[in-house]
Amino acid sequence: MTVGVFALLVRLLSRDDWGRAMLAEVAALDDPRERRRFALGCLGALLTRPASWLRVGGVVLVGAVPALLFTGPGGNGDVAGLVIVGIVIAICFVAVVHVEAVPVVARVACAGGLLWWAGMLASGTVRSHPEWALALLAACVAVAAWRGGVLAALGTAFVTCVAIFVVAVGTYAALPRLAPAVVPANAVHPAMENQIESTDPYVGELLLAALCGVALIAVARAAHRS
Amino acid sequence: MARRHSPQTLAVLVALADRPQDWRYGYELGKDVGLRAGTLYPILMRLSDRGLLETTWEVDPPAGRPPRHLYRLSAAGASVATEAASARVARPIARPA
Numbered sequence: 001m002t003v004g005v006f007a008l009l010v011r012l013l014s015r016d017d018w019g020r021a022m023l024a025e026v027a028a029l030d031d032p033r034e035r036r037r038f039a040l041g042c043l044g045a046l047l048t049r050p051a052s053w054l055r056v057g058g059v060v061l062v063g064a065v066p067a068l069l070f071t072g073p074g075g076n077g078d079v080a081g082l083v084i085v086g087i088v089i090a091i092c093f094v095a096v097v098h099v100e101a102v103p104v105v106a107r108v109a110c111a112g113g114l115l116w117w118a119g120m121l122a123s124g125t126v127r128s129h130p131e132w133a134l135a136l137l138a139a140c141v142a143v144a145a146w147r148g149g150v151l152a153a154l155g156t157a158f159v160t161c162v163a164i165f166v167v168a169v170g171t172y173a174a175l176p177r178l179a180p181a182v183v184p185a186n187a188v189h190p191a192m193e194n195q196i197e198s199t200d201p202y203v204g205e206l207l208l209a210a211l212c213g214v215a216l217i218a219v220a221r222a223a224h225r226s
Numbered sequence: 227m228a229r230r231h232s233p234q235t236l237a238v239l240v241a242l243a244d245r246p247q248d249w250r251y252g253y254e255l256g257k258d259v260g261l262r263a264g265t266l267y268p269i270l271m272r273l274s275d276r277g278l279l280e281t282t283w284e285v286d287p288p289a290g291r292p293p294r295h296l297y298r299l300s301a302a303g304a305s306v307a308t309e310a311a312s313a314r315v316a317r318p319i320a321r322p323a
Contacts, residue, residue: 017281018271021295022263024284025253028291038253041263048268 003027006039012097013052054106058096064166065089072173073192088210095213098220101152104144108156112140113163120168124180127201133164154216161209165202172198234261235269236310242299243307249296278303
């Protein structure tokens with residue numbers, strides 16, 4: 001394992017002093033075998049912490065976005081659209097590594113995602129009210145700011161937006177029978193057409209996630225520099 | 227009631243108590259007590275969370291290498307290490323015949 005790969009994994013699992021301490025120890029070792037052994041031990045040590053697993057969960061959540069967008073039906077191969085989606089996904093992957101106050105962010109964003117999911121399953125009209133999603137997002141951000149400060153609020157804004165997108169679009173992809181119909185009852189392929197239509201109302205959440213992600217990256221980097 | 231420590235945690239406490247004024251770094255400490263990074267760091271994290279460890283960063287690292295994280299026992303850690311060491315002497319670990 002090269003120092004570069006190890007550094008990437010450590011940054012993914014830990015943004016505190018312990019991650020930096022392990023990176024410094026590994027960088028100081030000259031023998032490649034010893035360095036590899038020590039680096040693997042450090043990764044094992046980081047994985048003993050629940051916060052590391054929450055971070056892995058965040059990466060899986062962000063990874064679900066391209067999986068849902070690129071494996072589902074629909075899409076017309078629009079190059080500009082693909083570039084924008086690519087940039088948004090890249091920002092989300094960088095942002096998820098910068099999430100701090102992980103336990104607070106995970107709890108609040110999970111609650112936000114589940115609330116949206118419950119509302120969406122209860123009523124077919126919820127999805128056509130983006131202002132309700134914004135209100136839920138604002139409530140989540142307020143709770144996170146109160147519990148963990150600015151970085152927790154930004155992290156929560158970012159993860160909640162991604163969570164709303166994933167639970168909503170993911171339900172139409174993975175559990176189509178559970179999701180309320182959004183196309184007319186006489187549609188030729190209702191499940192497939194529902195899945196195609198399900199993404200549109202949530203594009204805003206994805207773009208908002210990217211914007212929150214950019215703010216999170218900037219603030220987290222500034223906080224680490226100071 | 228005094229907290230019971232694992233043999234590995236005791237070894238780290240005793241090693242740090244041997245040179246209480248010295249700042250130690252992770253790799254050296256691990257070599258000293260015969261623990262791998264995967265065992266050593268969770269112990270250091272726990273000791274630090276409980277206020278038994280003081281930490282700082284190396285002030286003047288060689289060019290091109292990030293500063294190391296350094297550790298030594300806090301006053302509370304030194305007293306726990308003394309207690310733990312005396313308990314270990316009073317109650318030696320039984321070895322199989």
